[in-house]
Amino acid sequence: MSPESQASEALPSRRRRAPRGGRHRGDESFLLPPGSPTLVLAVPGPARRAGAEPALELARLVEIEHTGQPARVAYLEGDEANLHTVLAGLHHDPDELAAVVVPMSTGPDPAMDAALRHAVAAAPANAVAAEPLGPHPLIAEALHDRLADAGLARADRIRLMTMVTAASGVIIATPGDATAVRQAEVTGVLLASRLAAPVFTASLNDDASVKAAAEQLRAAGATSIALAPHLIGPEPDAARVASAAATVGCPHSAPLGP
The missing domain is CATH 3.40.50.1400 (Rossmann fold)
Structure with a gap:
């Protein structure tokens, strides 16, 4: 996350349910009552x-x-x-x-x-x-999945913890202004805990912001960096992902998708 700002937004509350097996296990409850809008x-x-x-x-x-x-x-x-x-x-x-x-x-x-x-x-x-979909733990999980799909993070876990990551630092590149960057920092903290690696957030629309995040990661000891686009896929900003990654000479994962 950016050192000069801290995200204050609270994460959504969660309700327990019986855990599911497989890759998409989780404890989110999305049960909707009959006749919902x-x-x-x-x-x-x-x-x-x-x-x-x-x-x-x-x-x-x-x-x-x-x-x-x-x-x-x-x-x-x-x-x-x-x-x-x-x-x-x-x-x-x-x-x-x-x-x-x-x-x-x-x-x-x-x-x-x-x-x-x-x-x-x-x-x-x-x-x-409604509010935008993030920040949310499921967004962090999806970012991790996309990084793993691209070979930029290990999906292996021991007691649900990721022990090794292929990239030693990650830039979450999010579309939007400074407010969007601050909110994405919440997801960045969650992703960092999953990867056991530093994660910084930058604006996808600002090459200087991406370069600054890369410099901070390298200063923190990251020798290999990956860029994770913090967008679903239909946004016009998706076209900027490849160029943003090229700006700092790093690979990138795909947008989150469905």
Whole structure:
């Protein structure tokens, strides 16, 4: 994390349930009561842009996990499945909440957040805008998985602890402004505990920020650095991942995906 800032945001509360086996074991509970509002995943950009598949896959997974729970995908740009159109098409009762709109982003994005709030305020149905998906322990787990997929971290664990990592330091590169960087630091702390390696956070939109994070890692003794993109995949910023990694001469993992 950046030495001049500290993240103060609290992590979401968690509820225990029986542990699952396999790679995706965890203790998160996502049980939804019958008749819950429609879940709308709000994706930046238009529907036809390449990279929108993670939102469609997430919507499918929600409906599989929660039989009868509707999940829709809407886009903040373009005419096809536009967020305004999707919200206008929902059944609305003035006394009931019709939809919860979740931005497909890992942290605050002023432009995206403003567009989402505008659409929710203009909707004929009662709808609320949710917070971004991060910071959250599952984001840290997904970052670890992507690093392992790229051969940049060991996924082996002893009593759920990672003992060895292929990279001796990691840069979490997040889109957005300084607020997004500070929030991503919470996820950075969680990832560092999983990897037993230092993790610093930088802005994906600022090469100087990425270079500063790399210098801090090297000063901390890291001899091999990896860049982990703190984004889901449909964001326009995904195109900057390769160039950001090239700026400091390090490999990178893939975006988080569904």
